[in-house]
Amino acid sequence: MTTAVFFDLDLTLLQYTDDFETIFERALPNAPDGAYEQYVEGLLHAFDHLSTTPYRAGFEAVVKEFDVDAEPAELVSRYHEAELAATTVPDATHEAVSRVAAARPTGILTNGALEMQHAKLEAHGLDEIVDAVVVSNDPDVAARKPDPAIFRTAEESLSAANYVYVGDTYDEDIVGARNAGWEAFHVGTDGPEEPPERVASVEEAARKILD
Ligand SMILES: [Mg+2]
Incomplete structure (x- = not known):
C-alpha cells in the first residue's frame, strides 16, 4: 500500500532568519507607528478570504491609512524579495x-x-x-x-x-x-x-x- x-x-x-516585522521594515523603512499592525490586519483578512494577492491587500491597507510615499505594487515586490532573503x-x-x-x-x-x-x-x-x-x-x-x-x-x-x-x-x-x-x-x-x-x-x- x-x-x-x-x-x-x-x-x-x-x-526564518528574521521576524516578520523586521522583514516588513525592509520593504518599508521608517514605517509609521501602527503601519505594521495595519499591514498584518489587511494581509490576514485577505488570506482568510482566499485572496490571490494578500500581500498587495496588506500594503494597500497601509498606503490608504498612512502617508507613505510608495506604490503598493512596489512595496509588495520589495517585501517578497526581503521575505525570500530571510528564509x-x-x-x-x-x-x-x-x-x-x-x-x-x-x-x-x-x-x-x-x-x-x-x-x-x-x-x-x-x-x-x-x-x-x-x-x-x-x-x-x-x-x-x-x-x-x-x-x-x-x-x-x-x-x-x-x-x-x-x-x-x-x-x-x-x-x-x-x-x-x-x-x-x-x-x-x-x-x-x-x-x-x-x-x-x-x-x-x-x-x-x-x-
Ligand atoms: Mg507552518
Whole structure:
C-alpha cells in the first residue's frame, strides 16, 4: 500500500532568519507607528478570504491609512524579495525531505500565496524534489488548512492509499490532517502537552515515516 507524504512549508521546512516585522521594515523603512499592525490586519483578512494577492491587500491597507510615499505594487515586490532573503532550509531538513521523496510520493501542502510559496520552494531547490505542491490561495485550491478541502485537493494531486502530514502548527496542521483522515507528525511545540505524534525534527518524522 502506498503512503504519500506531504510537508508543511513555513516553519516546518523553512526557517526564518528574521521576524516578520523586521522583514516588513525592509520593504518599508521608517514605517509609521501602527503601519505594521495595519499591514498584518489587511494581509490576514485577505488570506482568510482566499485572496490571490494578500500581500498587495496588506500594503494597500497601509498606503490608504498612512502617508507613505510608495506604490503598493512596489512595496509588495520589495517585501517578497526581503521575505525570500530571510528564509533558510537547514541541510538536515533538505536531506530528510529528499530521503522521503526518494521512497514515497511526496508533496508540499501550504497555506500561502501561490507566487510567494513557489519562489521559496525554488530558492531552496525543494520544487525539484517533490512531486506535488498545493498552495491554499491558489484559485485552483481555494481552501486553507485546517479545512479538509485542501487535504482532499492534496489527495487528488498524489494518488495513494494513505496520507501522512508533517507540520509545525497544531490547530492547522495536526488537527486539520487528522480530521481529513491522515496520520500526522507535529514538529512544533504548540497544542497539547506531549502528544504522541510530536517529533523533535523533520529528520525524526522522516525516520518514522520510512521505518
Ligand atoms: Mg507552518
